[in-house]
Amino acid sequence: MKTAPDGTRSVRHLIGGEWVDASDGNTFETRDPHDQTLLGTVARGTAEDGIRAVTAARRAFDEGPWPRMTPKERARTLHDVADAVDSHRAELALLETWDGGKVLNHMLHAETPRVAHNLRFFADYAAMAPNEAYPDGSLLSYVLTPPAGVVSAISPWNAPLMLASWKFAPALAFGNTVVLKPAPQTPLSAARFAELALEAGLPEGVLNVVQGYGGDEVAGPLTADPRVDRITFTGSTTTGRKILAAAAANLTPVSAELGGKSANVVFDDADIEVATDVAIKGVFAGSGQVCLAGSRLLVQRGILDDFLARFTEKAQALKVGDPKEPDTNLGPLIEGPHLDKVHGYVELAQTEGGKIITGGARLTDDALANGFYYSPTVITGLTNETRTAREEIFGPVETVIPFDTEEEALAIANDSPYGLAGILCTQNLDRAHRLAAQWKAGMVWLNCFFERDLRLPFGGEGASGVGREGGQYSREFFTNPRAVTMRM
Ligand code: NAD
Numbered sequence: 386m387k388t389a390p391d392g393t394r395s396v397r398h399l400i401g402g403e404w405v406d407a408s409d410g411n412t413f414e415t416r417d418p419h420d421q422t423l424l425g426t427v428a429r430g431t432a433e434d435g436i437r438a439v440t441a442a443r444r445a446f447d448e449g450p451w452p453r454m455t456p457k458e459r460a461r462t463l464h465d466v467a468d469a470v471d472s473h474r475a476e477l478a479l480l481e482t483w484d485g486g487k488v489l490n491h492m493l494h495a496e497t498p499r500v501a502h503n504l505r506f507f508a509d510y511a512a513m514a515p516n517e518a519y520p521d522g523s524l525l526s527y528v529l530t531p532p533a534g535v536v537s538a539i540s541p542w543n544a545p546l547m548l549a550s551w552k553f554a555p556a557l558a559f560g561n562t563v564v565l566k567p568a569p570q571t572p573l574s575a576a577r578f579a580e581l582a583l584e585a586g587l588p589e590g591v592l593n594v595v596q597g598y599g600g601d602e603v604a605g606p607l608t609a610d611p612r613v614d615r616i617t618f619t620g621s622t623t624t625g626r627k628i629l630a631a632a633a634a635n636l637t638p639v640s641a642e643l644g645g646k647s648a649n650v651v652f653d654d655a656d657i658e659v660a661t662d663v664a665i666k667g668v669f670a671g672s673g674q675v676c677l678a679g680s681r682l683l684v685q686r687g688i689l690d691d692f693l694a695r696f697t698e699k700a701q702a703l704k705v706g707d708p709k710e711p712d713t714n715l716g717p718l719i720e721g722p723h724l725d726k727v728h729g730y731v732e733l734a735q736t737e738g739g740k741i742i743t744g745g746a747r748l749t750d751d752a753l754a755n756g757f758y759y760s761p762t763v764i765t766g767l768t769n770e771t772r773t774a775r776e777e778i779f780g781p782v783e784t785v786i787p788f789d790t791e792e793e794a795l796a797i798a799n800d801s802p803y804g805l806a807g808i809l810c811t812q813n814l815d816r817a818h819r820l821a822a823q824w825k826a827g828m829v830w831l832n833c834f835f836e837r838d839l840r841l842p843f844g845g846e847g848a849s850g851v852g853r854e855g856g857q858y859s860r861e862f863f864t865n866p867r868a869v870t871m872r873m
Contacts (some may be wrong), residue, residue, distance in 0.1 A: 386425075386576045396572050398434055398596060399579045401441030402589025405861060408433040412599070415572055418486035420709055420755040427572045430595045430603025434800075435564075436591040436601075438609045442535045442562040445590030452532050452560040456512040462586050463508035463558060467501040470722040474498065477546065477574055479709075480564070484571040486544055486716040486757070487671060488708045491686040496547040500578070500805065503547070503554040506839045510856060511558035525871050530558030530864035533638075534614030537607035539599075539628070541574075541620045542719055543674045543779075544748055549575055550616045550709070551843070552781035553592060555859035566604050568620075570719050572596045582636030599624060600727075611635045618642070618678075622777075622803075622848045629851065640862050642676070642844055644777040645805030647826065648798035649679030649834075652811040653687045654831070660810035661695045663834050664783075667808055669761050670704060670835070672715045673727075673781035677806040681774055683794050686787045693765070693785060697743050700761040700783075700820040700832035705748055715781060722736045726758040727780030734773040734784070740766040769797045777803070791816060799825040804846030808834050827853065 387395045396415075397404045406412075411429040414504045416422060422850050428434075446452055451459065470477065477500070478492035485512050487496070490540045518527040545567055553563050567575040579594045597603040608616055608631040618628050619642040632639045637803035649667045651660045658855060667679030708716030731745045744762030762782045788794045798807060798820075807826040813819050821829040827845040830836065837843070842853035852862060 386573070386580060393423055396425055396427040396596060396791050398428050399576070399583075399592070399594040400434070400436065400438045401444070402583065407431055407475035407597070408437075413569060414802045415484055415570070417483050417759050418719055419709075424483055425573065427569070430566075430597030432601060432603065432605045434595055434597070435482065435603040436610065437532060438564045438595045439537075439612050440533060441593050441600050443592045443612045444586065446532075446534050446562040449562070449588055449590055451557075451588055451591045452564060454560070456558070456560070459558060459560065460508035462570055463504045463554070465585040466502035466582045466587060467508075469585045469752050470497065470578070471475045471506065473577075473581055477577060480573045480577055481545055481571065482708050482716070484573045484702065485545055486708055486719060487544075488713050488716050490711060491553050492520055496544055500550040503550040503839065507554040507558035507859065511555075511860070514857065514860065518699050523872055523873050527869055529867040529869060530559065530860055531867065533865050534561060535612055535865055536561045536563045536615045536617060536715055536863065537560045538565045539604060539607060539616070539618045539620065542570035543671060545571040545677070546574040546578055548619050551854060552619070555616065555854065556615070556863050557587075557591065558861040559860060561863055562591050562593075564595060564607055566595050566597070566607055569596070569598055569718040600627070605631075608632055608637075609634065613637055616640070617854070617862070622745070625850065633774040638862065640677065640844070641850045641852055642804060642854070643850040644674045645678065645845060646681060646775065646777050646801050646803045647677060647679050647681055647808065648681045648801070648812070649808035650683045650794045650798055650817075650820070651685065651688070651692060652813070652816070653685040654793075654812050655810035657688070657692065657695065658814060659832055661692070661699060663808060663810055663832070664696055665699050665703070669700065669715060669781050670781045672718055672759070674719065674779050677828070677835065679806070679808045680778060680783060681769070681797075681801075682783050682785045683788050683797055684785060685704060685794070686789050689787050693742070693763075697763050700763055701743055703761050705758055706753065706758060715761065717753075717758050718780060719757070721757055723731075723779070724759055727759055727778055727782060728779045730773055730776070730780070731764070731782060734764050734767060734771070737771040737773055738766050739764040739771070739773060739784070769800055775801060791820070795820055795823055802848040805849035806845070
């Protein structure tokens with residue numbers, strides 16, 4: 386990635402260890418959502434570029450050292466890459482804040498360190514996790530886990546490098562080679578990361594990064610080329626369906642982490658301070674552009690007025706502004722069309738009978754005038770049947786729905802096309818575990834939110850996706866488990 390004297394960057398693909406332009410020379414721009422400053426021009430990948438990247442990854446897998454190294458040897462390199470991420474933490478965090486508008490404090494202290502953590506965790510997991518062996522009289526059976534091959538990793542813009550690292554870290558640790566395609570809104574951090582990874586000793590062709598768009602452009606071959614052995618995708622449900630359809634032709638296994646519309650249920654016996662903080666973080670972190678967001682807030686009727694007053698007061702106290710300022714809580718939304726979509730839902734909510742308690746508008750104060758800023762918004766008066774309550778808004782918009790009984794809360798929580806996450810605040814442990822067992826969701830957080838142990842399965846049900854990643858679940862996906870049975 387070259388930086389011009391005016392500060393703009395020029396981003397190319399990394400294919401087989403070489404930095405190259407798009408085959409037709411085309412580029413696209415990436416801009417800061419804070420003020421629309423031009424940050425860089427980026428190679429706009431063609432289908433031909435996608436094919437070249439798959440070819441490079443295939444060659445590195447079939448002929449290169451990486452799949453033939455032991456997991457411990459690979460772990461040493463991945464630890465070196467993680468160290469490089471740590472020593473460039475400030476630079477990577479700032480690139481992501483510029484590109485995606487996320488709060489710099491959060492990038493510095495949460496997401497960028499998680500990239501390094503993901504690399505170290507999966508490096509160590511691949512080297513040290515137990516494996517199965519079943520001695521049975523004269524028979525000895527055991528399981529081998531050779532790498533699957535070439536992995537296409539397609540990631541979204543809302544947590545660019547952290548989500549990409551949930552893909553490339555396990556894929557690489559288990560011995561695969563990777564073609565990564567970041568989202569076109571946030572191309573910078575993946576390009577810089579790839580430079581650091583090469584410098585840290587990752588062999589050429591093991592990690593390839595192509596930039597650009599989906600469908601017929603660069604991402605096409607990443608999903609449809611028969612030389613791809615696994616596709617790991619995080620993004621919208623609409624794109625997920627297309628990728629699963631493209632992958633079906635070659636029966637390529639897909640792990641798809643898709644959208645969400647999670648319920649956050651607050652019972653009248655909850656610790657009200659904890660529940661308010663969880664609810665605020667649950668929907669306003671990342672300006673609501675979080676797949677896991679608890680964007681349906683179900684509150685037991687007895688505490689509705691009190692809870693709503695506290696929640697609204699805290700929402701109004703959140704500082705929306707330049708994500709580089711240390712006291713900012715919410716940065717801008719990713720781009721203009723996305724802001725229009727979010728505001729469109731707020732307008733729809735009002736036609737569906739919703740009442741805007743706070744927010745509901747684009748922020749255009751002087752310093753924010755050129756950015757895509759939206760106020761933290763709280764809506765009441767809607768039922769769970771409305772489109773506002775059923776569709777993913779992916780912005781700082783909370784829909785508050787009252788309930789009376791535990792059964793009713795569970796029924797509303799589960800009445801969603803999505804099934805990604807659930808949040809529950811109660812001090813009744815019986816109730817907490819009872820509901821967790823009946824919740825239609827891949828992940829349930831009790832009296833907390835967003836905590837992530839990488840050994841746990843991550844993924845969703847229904848329209849939220851297919852498959853799970855994390856610990857042994859990643860090993861199953863990124864390897865070809867092989868049963869070996871021997872008579873002694
Ligand atoms: P998106 O689906 O528009 O794009 C995601 C990626 O897919 C991008 O890299 C894009 O270029 C690529 N893409 C688009 N069309 C493609 C095609 N036909 N073939 C191959 N690749 C294609 O999603 P987005 O707007 O970048 O991200 C927001 C969405 O991601 C939200 O729905 C959010 O819930 C979801 N998400 C889910 C999780 C999860 O873990 N479940 C995490 C983060 C975000």
